[in-house]
């Protein structure tokens with residue numbers, strides 16, 4: 001059933017402007033020209049493989065900018081997370097504590113290794129893993145040795161608290177900084193807080209290589225291992241000699257050229273993203289909404305995506321099944337679906353909050369632990385946890401840095417109209 005026909009959504013219909021001629025994206029690549037120079041250099045010198053100057057340069061730049069000991073350039077962030085999970089020693093049957101409200105790539109690599117993700121609920125202050133829920137999880141499963149946490153939408157989590165819980169229980173930390181490159185916590189860059197960390201250069205991230213990722217670690221031996229695994233685990237012998245399983249995970253020197261060209265613009269991209277965030281904050285003042293929060297004076301996000309959450313009292317009725325959604329439009333109230341549909345009518349892309357993992361059919365049988373320590377599963381809760389609540393009331397706003405101030409003003413007007 002087409003939800004739009006049922007709902008007769010008239011919100012935003014009577015704006016005195018037309019829909020945007022060029023689509024406004026959530027977050028798309030922004031090129032500057034240097035990328036082509038380094039790609040061409042790779043081509044002209046025939047370093048068209050997974051070896052070359054672009055790769056060694058971006059590994060060096062990453063270590064320098066982030067302050068980490070070693071960086072291993074890989075085909076994608078998911079590959080980095082996979083090698084991180086292997087380095088952390090996850091074995092078949094091992095339970096691993098994982099962020100619940102995140103993109104599935106944070107924890108799918110745990111499953112590649114036969115591990116079993118146990119999902120930890122979210123807190124409202126940064127929308128990341130709740131340290132209280134993590135503490136509860138260790139009370140229930142004291143044997144767990146690995147924790148995977150994410151800095152969602154570019155906002156650092158409560159890292160001090162999370163780290164202290166992990167230390168107290170002797171757990172190895174993996175930090176998924178795929179969305180938070182350039183964000184910092186107490187002056188230290190994200191991607192350096194875990195024993196093994198991942199960043200991503202996927203097309204929608206703060207800077208991109210069109211694809212690509214990196215494993216970051218201060219452990220030189222681990223970095224060497226990851227390098228070897230990522231290039232098919234070849235032993236030092238005259239022939240193809242193998243003693244352990246290998247992967248084809250190394251980054252291409254052409255992709256590294258794009259990353260190399262983007263790196264000088266990281267700070268500029270962050271500044272633009274921050275402007276976008278501040279403009280939304282200002283422009284949406286007076287509405288019953290909150291922007292995605294961060295710990296001021298402690299954390300400096302990279303503002304990768306601007307998001308909002310609608311106050312409970314201002315939510316119209318919205319019902320979601322696994323794949324469909326219906327809502328009832330009401331004066332003075334709205335819901336994420338209505339805002340997203342209204343934006344779409346003007347050729348503007350937004351997105352629902354990343355649907356929590358404990359609500360995903362593939363992970364329905366996995367354990368899920370909230371701050372009250374309940375071992376909730378899909379069949380014994382009505383999704384009254386924090387993650388489900390943010391998912392129900394929240395959405396990601398268009399945060400593309402090529403969006404002009406004028407375009408953003410119109411988008412803010414469209415959003416405001418949904419509350420009329």
Ligand SMILES: *Cc1c(COP(=O)(O)O)cnc(C)c1O
Pocket residue numbers: 076077078079102103105106150176178179199200201202211212213
């Ligand atoms: C993008 C992303 C990844 C995966 O990175 P790829 O480079 O696309 O493999 C992992 N975790 C999070 C949170 C992401 O947003």
